[in-house]
Amino acid sequence: MHILATIVIIFIFFNSLLAIYTVFKEKERDIAAIWAWLLVISMLPGLGFVIYLFLGRKISKEHIFDIQSQERIGMSELVKAQKDLAETEDLDVPESQYVEKTFEMVRLFLETNEAVLTKGNDVQIISDGEEKFKRLLEDIRNAEHHIHITYYIFRSDKIGTAIVEALEEKAKQGVEVKLLYDPVGARLLKKNFFDVLRKNGGQAEPFFGSRFFLINLRLNYRNHRKIVVIDGKVGYTGGFNVGDDYLGLYPEMGYWRDTHLRIEGNGVLTLQTRFLVDWNASVKNHNVQYDVMYFPFSPMKGQTDMQIVSSGPDNEIQSIKKGFIKMISMAKKSVIIQTPYFIPDEALMETIKIAILSGIDVKVMIPNKPDHPFIYRATLSYAEELVESGAEVYIYDAGFLHAKTIVIDSEILSVGTANFDIRSFKLNFEVNAFIYDRMLAKKQVDIFNEDVKQSYLLTEEIISNYSLWEIFKQQFSRLFSPIL
Template sequence: MKNIVGISLFFLLLIGPWFFLIKEAEGGFVFYSSLILTLFLTIIGFVIFLENRNPIQTITWLVVFGAFPFIGCIFYFLFGHNFRKERIFRKKYFLGKQSFVKISGEAEYNERIKEMGESSQQLITLANRLGNSPVSFTTETRILRNGQETFFNIIEQLKRARHHIHLEYYIVRDDGIGCALKDVLMEKASEGVEIRFLYDAVGSWKLARSYIDDLKRAGVEMVAFGPLQLPFLNNTFNFRNHRKIIVIDGCVGFVGGLNIGDEYLGLDSKFGYWRDTHLIVKGEAVRTLQLIFLQDWYYSTNRSFLTDEYLMTDVSPPSDHGGVQLIAGGPDSEWTVIKSIFFKMITAAEKSVWIASPYFVPDDDILQALKVAALSGLDVRLLVPKNPDKKIVYHASRTYFPEMLASGVRIFQYKEGFMHSKIIIVDDQLASIGTTNMDMRSFHLNFEVNAFLYRTESTQQLVNDFVNDLKVSQEVEMDEFSNRSFRLKVLESTCRLLSPLL
């Protein structure tokens, strides 16, 4: 499939300009250029048809090509060409399946799981089968509720590293906190600590070359995930590594919503206070974070470090920390892993479902699950930003408000700066925190990682934080929301129409 489009585009770029010039001299430029464009769009449309995408996505692409052919072409090569992603990531998929065998047999499903209740047992089993990751009852977690707490703890833990530091981020910036991190990494590298840093090539496209070179000269291995090429020649352009992971000496880990940049400290005047949530992890479950990083590293470099040196973790006796399960999802997975777990959490809820997400563009499954939960009398609440950072996604998300409000979902808009937390809390007992947004890009295209918490102290802290966030939020009322201008409704509907393409 890729070859068909690639050859067609190459042919168009190679002989198209000469063909146009010849025909222009004969007075037939418009006719022949339109003919070539039509043939090319027909080929792309046929490829999309054979990919068996969601029918809504297929129809949306065809409509865009028909209405805006030139813009549609550019948009497709930037965001649309999936070209059999299972073949692209086949190596990564099988590596993940094999890697998690290293720890899957070490965590037995003992009496602690039975104490969790039937719903939790089912969720743990589902997460283990989809994500190949066991639950741990010997892992300590702590919630970090803003940039100050998060980066303070990260810097402190990095300074204590003795053997290795592994970092994996979507966005890395060459600013205040970025330079502070760089200084610590360079210092640790000079002490002989092994440091591997994986950053996403698209998310970090603004990162200065000097930043990367300084770290490399200091001995830090810097690798870009999905290096940028011309979009139409790069199959992986649309599949981004959205994970935020740090592993220190295999025993301390970080995961959550914060990238590396000053805006996450609330230092960007455009956003003001940045409300986000991160998690520090200590103990057995850090091995899962380590495995996720190591398989991403192998995929990007063809170098493997899947040895006991990196996978051994001091495991304490079972404690009262509750259950912790780290799950990776992405286009290399056989299933839509994290979305499926979210769906199970919502449909298994008995009392409440609370969700915080900066970007809310759900697919039909999640949307229906939320509406049915609310119609069943459950306390369903959605917390989103009032002030957007991505306007297309922001306007698209608002088109879902009327049907959700009608079903009984309570929607709150966070007013105190920008809300970037990615949280789900069910029945005050189960929770998810990580990098996954409640949108189709996170569900189907991005590489993500989430921590699922079962009756932990961190779960209760998330409950308390959610309640406090509602105090500085404005609830959306149906009557008031329905009175927004016609122009705004048209804008929102247009953004929603484009959302399946992103």
């Protein structure tokens, strides 16, 4: 027993030394994440270090270079032209009634993300899975030149099969089909699911890593983007993945409330750029070069002006988070947020609290049930803090809320793939549309108000009645929020 105790002590000692060396050697990691990982490694000697190898290591500088070195296909001249305009403060920003807010947002994303402002798009908000997939299948069947698709989750179920069969048919007709899926999000796919698509001339490839967890040391960095581009003319992005659960067919989750965008106009070209950069960073021997057919510049289709903004672990700037902070800090009347996971970092939480203390009407909506229990407990903890600060927090009670939206002053709107959590800001590859269109912003406010009718308000009375066990679970989960 004495020998065994000595071995255990030595093991724990060296585990602690290794933990300190491994975590602290990455100098750019923030302090909260360092302490969270030290807690994991210390509480789970040996196992914690294995978890860190798969989930905690930052992307190596070599891999960052490989991703960042991909050419911003098709958009470099537009970026340069808009930066020149920005220097003279002559950007043709929309709606002069709130020109100052818009100019600041446009300039921020142009400088931090090379996100070009595209004008006159036709943008439709889709908040129901049946409508989203019906429209998507129609657009796929009408494709003439190319179909480019990225999804985090792609299931081989009824709707997944319907989409792939439509892609197979288009590939057979000679339409270029490129499909990029996340190997972790799509881990349940049947091995031969894309065989017919490939046989017909289409391509389906994993993004950034192997489907086999035991050999995928970049497991923690996931492509959470959802992008569809058809003929460079029609685009989709937002919260919906591909699976029957997004149609509300999973009884345990109920109706799936999500928000997606269908875009026509030159905003699609910036989605195209994002897809092609991701494709070239992921697929060896199949790199895509600029082709005018991918970028068919079109006249104005509608009234919506927008920027497509991306972020991920390949860039420390965290452009989407900065956009959220900028929006909230500019608000004069209201901030309205919908998100399935609310785990903000200190900067974002302080910005929201400052808005509340400044008299801004802040409303947040989260789901009433978890799809990730550990994350949900942390979400509740932060939501309760908002209630105590004076915000209105609504719990959506008609199914599962997966929408990722923010509106300020019924003027500026963002819809995309990024949740209000640290994972989306720092660890996932994300994409959001920032929209400068009062009519569309007001429509999103109306959608939120309709969802309120199927929600209940989280009150201080409800919070005070939580059991000690529930409070412990929330606080314990919150300890790990920097690495969730």
